[in-house]
Amino acid sequence: MGRKTPLFSLHEELGARIVDFGGWDMPVQYSSQIGEHHAVRRAAGVFDVSHMCVTDLKGARVRELLQLLLANDVAKLKTAGKALYSCMLNERGGVIDDLIVYYLSDSWYRLVVNAGTRDKDLAWIGRHAHSFGVTVSERTDLAMLAVQGPEARAKAAQLLPAAQGRAALALDNFVGCELADWFVARTGYTGEDGFEIMLPAAAAVPAWRSLNELGVASCGLGARDTLRLEAGMNLYGNDMDESTHPYEAALGWTVALTPPQRQFIGRESVAAIERAGSPRKLVALLLEDRGVLRGHQKVITAAGAGEITSGTFSPTLERSIAFARVPSEAAQAVQVDVRGKLLQARIVKAPFVRAGKSLVT
Numbered sequence: 170m171g172r173k174t175p176l177f178s179l180h181e182e183l184g185a186r187i188v189d190f191g192g193w194d195m196p197v198q199y200s201s202q203i204g205e206h207h208a209v210r211r212a213a214g215v216f217d218v219s220h221m222c223v224t225d226l227k228g229a230r231v232r233e234l235l236q237l238l239l240a241n242d243v244a245k246l247k248t249a250g251k252a253l254y255s256c257m258l259n260e261r262g263g264v265i266d267d268l269i270v271y272y273l274s275d276s277w278y279r280l281v282v283n284a285g286t287r288d289k290d291l292a293w294i295g296r297h298a299h300s301f302g303v304t305v306s307e308r309t310d311l312a313m314l315a316v317q318g319p320e321a322r323a324k325a326a327q328l329l330p331a332a333q334g335r336a337a338l339a340l341d342n343f344v345g346c347e348l349a350d351w352f353v354a355r356t357g358y359t360g361e362d363g364f365e366i367m368l369p370a371a372a373a374v375p376a377w378r379s380l381n382e383l384g385v386a387s388c389g390l391g392a393r394d395t396l397r398l399e400a401g402m403n404l405y406g407n408d409m410d411e412s413t414h415p416y417e418a419a420l421g422w423t424v425a426l427t428p429p430q431r432q433f434i435g436r437e438s439v440a441a442i443e444r445a446g447s448p449r450k451l452v453a454l455l456l457e458d459r460g461v462l463r464g465h466q467k468v469i470t471a472a473g474a475g476e477i478t479s480g481t482f483s484p485t486l487e488r489s490i491a492f493a494r495v496p497s498e499a500a501q502a503v504q505v506d507v508r509g510k511l512l513q514a515r516i517v518k519a520p521f522v523r524a525g526k527s528l529v530t
Contacts, residue, residue: 170194174219175312175370179377183387191285193220196389206395206484208386209359210525213318213325215380216388222287223311223367224280224294228303231278235270237433238297240415242425246272252343252356255423256415257290258435262442263411264418266290267403269356271345279352281313281365283405312373314366316385317396319525321363322355324383328376329353337364358393360400360523395481398490401453401520407464408451408478408492414439416447417494419519450497451478453519455529456489456505458512466491467506468514470499477505485522486529492519 171194180187185196196217198205208214226234235243241255251272257265266286271279282290291307298305316325326334333348340346345354345365352367368376381387394404403409409418416424416439424439425431454477456462462480475495483490491514495503504511517529 172220174217175373176217176219176377179374180217185387185389188390190390191220191283193284195220196387198389198391199387202389202391202395203484205386205388205392209318209361209388209392209396210485210522211318212384212386213316213321213363214386214388214392215377216315216317216390216393217312217373217377218315218365219312219370219373220284221313222280222282222284222290223308223313224282224291225277225306225308226280226294226298226303227277227306228298228301229276230301231276231303234298234301234303235278236431238294239270240424240433240435240439242431243270243272243278245425246270248344249273250340250344250346250354252345252354256409256420257293258415258433258439259411260435260438262414262435262438264405264409264413264415264420265293265411267405267409267420267423271354285406308367310370311367312370314368314373314376314380315357315359315363316366316380317357317359317361317363319361321361321385324380324385325353325364325366327383328379358400358402359396360402360520361396361525395484398479398481398492399483399485399520399522403451403492404479413494414442414447416442417449417451419451421447446497448497449475449494450499451492451494452499452516453521454480454491454493454503454505454514455486455517455521456491456512456514458514460489460507460510460512462489462491462505462507462514468493468495469504469506469511470495472496472498472500475499475503483521485525486527490521
């Protein structure tokens with residue numbers, strides 16, 4: 170028996186197919202995975218992301234703590250509600266997790282970390298927090314909904330009183346705010362506009378039902394995976410983990426090596442890689458032949474072999490797409506070993522899709 174979110178009974182009522190995901194019993198789809206994917210690209214869908222770990226860090230030295238723990242620099246956050254994406258590294262520069270951090274005040278930051286890494290993340294953060302006098306509080310009282318798609322914000326705002334709805338619609342990208350007992354952030358994992366909403370667990374089912382009544386489709390993890398891959402977004406455990414560093418996971422842009430006096434965990438390791446250059450890189454692949462790209466398939470390049478880290482059929486492009494880790498010198502044209510047959514593919518610039526539109530040909 171896996172862990173269950175506050176919405177589990179509703180997922181069963183709606184006929185969702187339930188799977189294990191990082192120790193949680195989660196809906197993979199309700200009816201058609203492709204239909205749920207298109208609902209998000211064309212209108213709006215809602216996902217249960219309550220398995221993600223929401224954690225509040227509070228204390229006078231909380232910024233110092235996060236400047237030690239994160240490869241990106243929270244000093245960039247100067248306005249209440251502003252969010253930052255970052256990796257949390259070990260001493261070797263390996264990615265312990267990727268996460269979002271919100272600046273709420275000088276003594277309060279909120280982290281959202283991955284479900285499958287929650288226990289090790291909390292242990293790692295707690296180990297360092299003690300010496301900074303920072304309290305670490307896992308917000309198990311909250312549920313989290315992701316409402317995504319071109320119509321998502323307008324529909325989700327209708328769940329709030331008029332003034333709060335207007336405040337939510339006024340949010341800039343990657344900014345959140347407290348609206349009574351809801352925290353609404355203009356973030357997401359699909360390449361579409363929308364909100365991620367943290368709300369009291371007891372309010373999650375009524376909110377979901379109200380969204381359905383407004384025409385927002387119930388969506389599962391299957392559509393979430395095809396959407397995020399089209400959007401060029403990494404999945405922890407597939408595209409990076411503690412054995413990989415940010416520069417070979419297309420996340421070098423999240424490493425803040427300035428100011429030079431900030432000594433974050435893993436700095437020396439990643440700074441050396443940045444100077445020397447990474448021997449491997451994470452690339453986006455578009456399959457030219459018929460077939461489906463899947464994780465762990467071998468990629469053949471003139472510079473040496475690589476491997477697919479995430480692969481799927483793209484409902485938007487009606488083509489097979491993937492991320493692959495290959496030698497840094499790899500040229501655009503590659504081959505993929507699909508069940509013993511070498512298929513032609515090419516490296517393209519990620520993302521594949523943004524705001525419902527194809528960015529590759």
